[in-house]
Amino acid sequence: MSKDNDLLTMLKALNKDDKKPQPKSTGVSVNGLPDWYKLSKFGKQVFDELKLCIEDRIPILLNGGTGMGKTEAIRAIAKSIGQEEIGFNCYTGMDVGQLIGMWRPMSDGSLEWEDGAVTTAVKTGKILRIDEFSRCPVDIKSRLFGVMDSNNREWVVYEHTEDEALQVHDDFVIIASANPTGDGYIGTMREDRAMLSRFGAIIDIFEPMADERHALNHTLNDRDKVERMLRFADMLRKEKTTYISTRDLHFLALAIKRGVDIQRAIKMTIAPKYVGMESAIMTHARAVFEDMPTVEEVAKEHA
16 A cells, blocks of 8 residues: 555656756857758758858858858857857948948937948957848948958057047957859959958858758658658758759748648748749649658648
8 A cells, every 4th residue: 555655646746746847948059050951961061161160250151052151150159158249231222331330410400420230340350240141242242351451450440430440349250141153143353362361260061050950940840841842952961953942941831831731832842932943843842852741731631
């Protein structure tokens, strides 16, 4: 009888522990990445290389296709080393005042200077993240030469201090990411040798930095669909013209999660982005997904 009582007491204790409130996930892992974003083997290599460059304040250029995880990795590294980052996207015709700074009219009629993104990062020692660098106007790139030099870094804000150079914070570093010129990337420009020489490291990103299986399982929680999606991606990635990104797969997974038929989801989220290759993409889609039951068929089975 005593043994039965002991067993009952133990079961009650276990049940009590199960009911204790569990700590909520922060949504961010120890290396600064979101829970859904796990680095691939290649991503881990690049992550470690980037981290070392940032710690040594070496300017870095990440060159590769869109949607491969470049920006996410930069943000994660900043979190992992406890350094703030500030960033902006480049585009043709962008206003230099947004980056350098500008005079703002105040309610009393006076003017007050407001630092732009680059000036703020230079003064405070933030990581300066420049996205779409190959679209950045030449006059803005030329202004960055002074803060990218390996010695005697300086930043002159002519619009505010005329010829007085600001002291560049010791922790300041630039990480730029760029898409390749051509290959469907309209508006991108080749970098000249003077700019390239100022980057201490240029890393090509032409394969996913994320563990796509982990990310897709996080979204769909359906092993069969995820494995088919990865097989579909592998088929498309055999050709440069249809090399789909991690972002493409993510959008496809979200559409499927919402209940959109898979082949219809591919027509919506992937095929239109690869002009002239739509037929080839849908041929691969039929080969991988055609034997799967449709949404309507699944609904009938569970009716």
